[in-house]
Every structure is written in C-alpha cells, then in structure tokens.
Amino acid sequence: MSPNTRMIAKPSESRIAWLFLSPGLALFFLFVLIPVVAAFYLSFCRYDIIHSPSWIGAQNYARIWKDLANHGVFYLSLRNTAQYAVATIPIGMVLALALALLVNAGLRGVTLYRTTYYLPVVTSLVAVSLVWMWLYDPNYGLLNYGLELVSRGLSLLTGRQVLLPPQTWLADPGQAMLAIAVMSIWKGLGYNMVIYLAGLQGIPEHLYEAAVIDGATPWQRFRAITWPLLKPTTAFILVVSVIGASQVFGQVYVMTNGGPNNATTVIVHQIFQNAFSFMKMGYASAMAFVLFGLIFLLSLINLRLLRGGQVDYV
Amino acid sequence: MTKINRRGAETPRGMGFKTRNGRGTPASNSDSFSASPRLRGKAVLREIPLHLLLALGAVTMILPFLWMLSTSLKPESQIFRFPPVWIPGNWEWRNYRAAMEAAPFGRYFLNTAIFATAATISNLLFCSMAAYAFARLRFRGRDVLFILVLGTMMIPGQVTMVPVFIMLKHWPLAGGNDLLGAGGHGLLNSFTGLVLPGAVGAFGIFLLRQFFMTLPRELEDAARIDGCSEAGIYWRIILPLSRPALATLGIFTFTAAWNEFLWPLLIMSKDSMKTLQVGLQVFQTQYVTRWDLLMAGTVVVTIPVLIIFLAGQRYFTKGIALSGIKG
Numbered sequence: 345m346s347p348n349t350r351m352i353a354k355p356s357e358s359r360i361a362w363l364f365l366s367p368g369l370a371l372f373f374l375f376v377l378i379p380v381v382a383a384f385y386l387s388f389c390r391y392d393i394i395h396s397p398s399w400i401g402a403q404n405y406a407r408i409w410k411d412l413a414n415h416g417v418f419y420l421s422l423r424n425t426a427q428y429a430v431a432t433i434p435i436g437m438v439l440a441l442a443l444a445l446l447v448n449a450g451l452r453g454v455t456l457y458r459t460t461y462y463l464p465v466v467t468s469l470v471a472v473s474l475v476w477m478w479l480y481d482p483n484y485g486l487l488n489y490g491l492e493l494v495s496r497g498l499s500l501l502t503g504r505q506v507l508l509p510p511q512t513w514l515a516d517p518g519q520a521m522l523a524i525a526v527m528s529i530w531k532g533l534g535y536n537m538v539i540y541l542a543g544l545q546g547i548p549e550h551l552y553e554a555a556v557i558d559g560a561t562p563w564q565r566f567r568a569i570t571w572p573l574l575k576p577t578t579a580f581i582l583v584v585s586v587i588g589a590s591q592v593f594g595q596v597y598v599m600t601n602g603g604p605n606n607a608t609t610v611i612v613h614q615i616f617q618n619a620f621s622f623m624k625m626g627y628a629s630a631m632a633f634v635l636f637g638l639i640f641l642l643s644l645i646n647l648r649l650l651r652g653g654q655v656d657y658v
Numbered sequence: 659m660t661k662i663n664r665r666g667a668e669t670p671r672g673m674g675f676k677t678r679n680g681r682g683t684p685a686s687n688s689d690s691f692s693a694s695p696r697l698r699g700k701a702v703l704r705e706i707p708l709h710l711l712l713a714l715g716a717v718t719m720i721l722p723f724l725w726m727l728s729t730s731l732k733p734e735s736q737i738f739r740f741p742p743v744w745i746p747g748n749w750e751w752r753n754y755r756a757a758m759e760a761a762p763f764g765r766y767f768l769n770t771a772i773f774a775t776a777a778t779i780s781n782l783l784f785c786s787m788a789a790y791a792f793a794r795l796r797f798r799g800r801d802v803l804f805i806l807v808l809g810t811m812m813i814p815g816q817v818t819m820v821p822v823f824i825m826l827k828h829w830p831l832a833g834g835n836d837l838l839g840a841g842g843h844g845l846l847n848s849f850t851g852l853v854l855p856g857a858v859g860a861f862g863i864f865l866l867r868q869f870f871m872t873l874p875r876e877l878e879d880a881a882r883i884d885g886c887s888e889a890g891i892y893w894r895i896i897l898p899l900s901r902p903a904l905a906t907l908g909i910f911t912f913t914a915a916w917n918e919f920l921w922p923l924l925i926m927s928k929d930s931m932k933t934l935q936v937g938l939q940v941f942q943t944q945y946v947t948r949w950d951l952l953m954a955g956t957v958v959v960t961i962p963v964l965i966i967f968l969a970g971q972r973y974f975t976k977g978i979a980l981s982g983i984k985g
Contacts, residue, residue, distance in 0.1 A: 357795055357796055357797065358795070358796065358797030358798065360888045360889075361791040361796070361797040362791075362797065364787045364790055364795065364892070365787070365788050365792075365803075367783075367788075367858070368784045368787065368788035368807075368858045369788070371784065371855075372807065372810060372858065374825075375822055375825075376810045376813065376818060378821070378825075379817070379818035379820075380813060380818055380821075382821035382825075383817050383818060383820060383821050386820065386821065393824065443712075443715060446711060446712050451705050451708055451709060451712070453709075456716075457713075457715070460716040460719050460720055461715065461716070461719055462974070462975075463719060463723065466913055466964065466966075466974070467917075467960050467963065468917035468934075468935055468959060468960065469917065469935075470936075470938050470939050470959070471935075472722070474938065474942055474952055474956050475725065475726045475953070476722065477942075478729065478953065481949075486721075486725055489741055492741070530718070530719070530722075590814075591814055591815075591816065594920065598939055598942070612816050615816050616920070619823075620823075620924065625824075629817075629820055632814070632817040632819070632820070635814060635816060635817070636814055640812065643812075
C-alpha cells in the first residue's frame with residue numbers, strides 16, 4: 345500500500361466498510377447462519393410445521409441409524425446416491441479431459457465444438473430431464489430405435505441374427521439409476537471440459553517444446569507434463585463433482601420421483617419428501633446434517649488424496 | 659483458495675478476463691499433442707480423425723435438442739411411430755399454441771423473468787458492495803470475516819432449506835401475518851420470498867473481490883484527493899471499470915435463477931406464481947403422453963437461456979475458468 349493512501353485514509357474508513365458490508369452480512373445472518381443453527385436444533389425435535397417443535401433428543405439420529413442397520417429407505421437413498429456418484433464421476437471426468445485435450449489441440453473450428461458441448465450445461469435440468477424421458481421412452485423412444493439400428497447393423501456385418509432387445513430404461517429398477525446417470529454425464533460434460541481447458545491453458549508452452557526436443561512421445565508428454573500439472577484442476581473437478589453428486593435431486597424428481605420401487609430415491613429426495621410431503625421436518629433436518637457431514641468428510645478426503653505429489657515445473 | 663494478503667498486495671494469477679485473442683477461444687499454443695513445426699503438412703491429415711471424434715461428441719450433444727424440436731413440431735399421429743420420423747410431414751406450429759393454452763406459460767414466463775431479473779440486480783448490488791469493502795477498505799477482522807463468508811459455500815442448501823421455509827412462512831406482517839408471524843402465509847408465494855434468501859452469494863463476492871483487487875489504485879487515489887467519497891469511488895470508478903466481471907456474475911446469476919427448480923418448487927405453490935421450470939414439471943405430470951405439447955413447452959423454456967448463452971458466451975467460459983483456477 346502506498347504511504348499516500350495511508351496518509352489520506354480517513355478514520356471513518358472502517359465505518360464505511362461496515363456500511364458497504366451490511367446488506368450482504370444481514371442476508372447471510374438471516375438466511376444462512378440462523379437457519380443452520382435452527383436446523384441443528386430442529387434435528388433434535390419432532391416438528392410437523394403445524395404444532396410447535398418438541399424436543400426429542402437424538403431420536404431422529406437414532407432412527408437414521410436404525411434405518412441404515414435395517415436397510416430401510418434412507419439406506420437405499422444413500423446406496424443410490426453412491427451408485428450415481430460412481431457411475432457419473434469417473435467416466436464424466438475422463439470424457440471431459442479427453443474432450444478438453446481435443447478442443448485444445450489447435451484444430452480449426454473448435455469454438456463451434458466448445459459451444460455445442462456447453463449447450464446442455466446452460467439448459468435447465470427440468471427441460472433436459474423431460475427430453476431424456478422421451479428419449480428413454482420404452483415404446484417410441486429414440487434410444488430403443490438406436491438399439492434396433494445397431495442390432496440390424498451387427499446382423500448385416502456378422503451374417504447372423506443379432507438382437508439387442510428394447511429396454512424399459514427408467515421403468516426398470518435395475519437400469520433407472522444408470523439411465524439418470526447417463527443423462528447427467530451428458531449434461532455436465534461441458535462444464536468439466538471448460539475447467540480442464542482453463543487448466544490446460546495454464547501449462548507453459550516451453551515445457552512441451554523442451555519435451556519435443558528430448559524426443560518425448562505424445563503419451564510421455566501427457567504423463568510427464570499435462571497430467572501432473574493438471575492435478576489442481578482435477579482436484580477441483582473431483583471435489584465439485586462429489587459435492588454435486590451427493591446433492592443430486594432435480595433429474596430424479598422429474599424423471600422417476602424416486603421410483604420404480606425406490607430404485608432411484610437419493611438423499612436429497614428423501615430430505616425433500618420427509619420435510620414437505622410427510623411433514624417430518626425434524627427427521628429431514630437430521631438427514632440434512634448427515635448429508636452435510638458426508639460432504640464435508642468426502643471433500644476432506646479428496647483434498648488430502650490429491651494434495652500429495654504436487655508438481656511444479658515452472 | 660487464494661491467500662488473503664494485505665490490501666492490494668495480491669494480483670490474482672490467471673484472472674483471464676482479457677482473452678488472448680479477443681474472442682475467448684482457447685489459445686492453441688498450449689497444445690499438449692502438438693507436432694513440431696516441420697510436420698505441419700502431415701498435421702492437416704492428422705487432424706481428420708480428431709475432427710471426427712469431436713464431431714461425434716458434438717452430434718451426441720446436439721441430438722436430444724434436435725429430437726426435442728422435431729417432436730414439438732409433429733402432428734400427434736407421427737409422435738407414436740416406430741421407427742421414428744425426424745422431419746415432421748407437415749409442421750405443426752399449433753402445438754405451441756396448444757401448449758400455451760393448456761398451461762399459463764405466459765404467466766410462468768413473466769414470473770421467471772421477474773425472479774431472474776430481481777436475483778441478478780440484487781446479487782450484482784450486494785455482492786459488489788461487500789466485495790468493495792473486502793478488496794479496498796481496511797477494517798478490523800476483515801480477513802477473518804472474508805474466510806467466514808467463503809465458508810458458507812460449504813453448507814449445502816438442503817440444511818438451511820427447512821428453517822428458511824418456516825421463517826418465510828412466519829415472516830411478521832407479511833402475507834396476512836400478524837406481528838408474531840402467525841395467521842397468514844407470510845412470504846410464501848411472493849417474489850420477495852423467492853428472491854431474498856439468494857439475494858447475495860459468497861461466490862459472487864469472491865469473484866468480484868478478486869477482480870477489484872486487480873484494478874489500479876491511482877484513479878481512486880486521485881479521486882480521494884479530489885474529495886470524492888467512498889461511495890462515489892465505488893459507484894463512479896470501481897463499478898464502471900468492472901464491467902466484464904459484473905457481466906460474468908450477472909449472466910451466471912440470471913441463468914442460474916432461470917433454471918432454478920427446487921426453491922421455486924417449495925416457495926411458489928400457487929399456480930399464478932409458478933416459474934417456468936416448476937410449471938413445466940407440473941405440466942409434465944398432467945400431460946404425461948402428450949410429447950408434442952411437452953416438447954413445445956420445453957422449447958419455450960429453453961430458448962431464452964440459449965439466446966443469453968450464445969450472446970454472452972465468453973463471459974460464461976471466463977467465469978467458469980475463474981472458479982476452476984481458484985479452487
């Protein structure tokens with residue numbers, strides 16, 4: 345800071361600062377701080393919004409524990425959320441990195457590709473969920489038509505009758521979660537790609553030039569330069585993806601509403617249902633804190649895992 | 659996360675608002691697969707498989723959108739046809755009118771526009787005010803407070819959802835409530851209730867603070883010597899200089915609000931107050947098999963955001979790049 349500024353800094357500077365901060369801080373206080381404390385209190389209460397909350401100690405948490413032990417609905421929602429995360433995150437990240445490398449390879453017309461990949465990201469979740477429900481339609485959907493085309497093509501190629509039977513997709517308890525995951529990978533790909541692109545552009549060019557002079561193959565260049573220097577980017581995408589997957593809700597609510605037979609119910613869907621359909625606001629708050637703890641823990645683990653082996657060539 | 663330094667001591671790396679080639683396209687110089695210059699001739703041939711891969715991806719991305727458009731223009735008889743028809747026999751523009759008449763989409767559209775505009779204005783104002791204090795003013799506990807504000811980003815919205823809902827329902831002297839917040843519906847089914855809980859955001863404050871810190875101090879020092887107030891500096895110097903950052907945050911907030919689903923679903927239960935996303939979802943539950951009307955409604959919901967995206971594309975990618983680098 346220049347001495348000049350210090351000299352003319354008015355004594356009321358901090359008062360002005362608090363004035364500038366006051367609307368924002370008031371909103372945070374009212375809609376984040378108080379609600380967090382209130383939610384924690386409610387998680388120890390029975391509360392149906394009509395009668396005032398009554399303290400029941402840790403019963404809500406005990407109920408969650410019992411549900412987990414007996415493989416109840418909340419257990420299912422945890423399992424489904426985990427399934428969703430495992431199905432979306434690794435594939436989504438690998439595809440995003442591959443696309444980012446391709447887009448970054450200096451070809452002509454990449455702007456058009458990048459725009460196209462980003463379209464699903466800006467489109468609303470409700471809209472894309474509806475479109476994909478139609479794609480997944482068991483009788484008239486485009487995907488089953490695709491399966492038919494592939495079987496016909498394979499039959500022609502092999503000279504034998506190959507039949508990929510039409511699927512029921514979202515109506516099949518064994519496939520529904522996977523179907524939602526595929527749609528979600530499609531929707532989120534552009535976002536991760538753009539972050540990877542930003543990371544790629546932060547890698548100094550001279551490293552690649554030096555590697556080429558040393559005769560490194562493209563794969564060696566990727567292993568020794570791109571991948572290690574992208575580690576912070578990968579860490580960021582992983583943390584954000586895990587948080588996002590733990591909170592998956594919109595596509596589930598629109599496409600299956602947790603069905604068939606609870607095969608796609610997820611944590612936030614359970615919180616939503618318990619709070620606003622069954623009016624069990626205390627139980628829902630306890631679930632929300634379990635989710636909070638889970639996200640916190642997973643983020644810590646992710647950051648710890650990816651902190652090791654940080655490379656800096658610059 | 660950026661280190662919090664003393665005032666002005668930090669120039670964030672890779673803010674990236676100034677693009678290298680002006681159009682926000684990725685610079686091709688950091689090509690991780692690039693061939694050495696003398697291989698240029700072969701490079702053109704080598705590009706073809708890469709283009710094929712990229713095009714395959716692009717088709718996968720665009721196909722559902724084309725299918726949506728195609729279905730929205732089909733007569734009902736062609737919807738349930740297997741194998742499916744891509745180009746409708748005659749284009750059924752009536753589907754759009756039928757969809758608009760089946761549900762008050764005009765009203766939903768207006769509600770969504772009001773919501774998104776109010777959310778954008780309030781976020782730009784409140785975030786920039788707070789960011790100005792964090793970036794340019796000195797006061798005790800500033801850095802601790804900034805970390806606390808950033809810390810709120812870790813709290814999932816589902817934790818605060820229930821108490822905020824209850825708080826809005828029992829808002830004193832609103833929506834027929836008495837002084838103790840009983841008797842009416844409070845701020846439920848009101849734009850205030852929809853906008854207020856998200857009227858400021860930690861990410862917005864963070865983004866703008868980082869940008870403000872890169873601005874040169876000479877202008878405001880000169881203005882201070884001329885007797886300009888802090889409010890004047892914020893309004894007449896900092897904000898005009900920060901148009902790119904404000905545009906990024908504005909576009910982000912607008913599209914996020916436009917696409918928001920869970921919160922409007924909770925707050926706006928009255929049909930005349932629903933937003934497009936909620937309206938579309940309810941429409942779906944009522945017209946389960948009318949895919950022509952459903953897709954027409956989906957097109958209407960989707961088009962405005964796509965236009966905003968195509969017009970302000972560089973602000974999107976810059977904002978995202980920023981959030982990524984800073985992580």
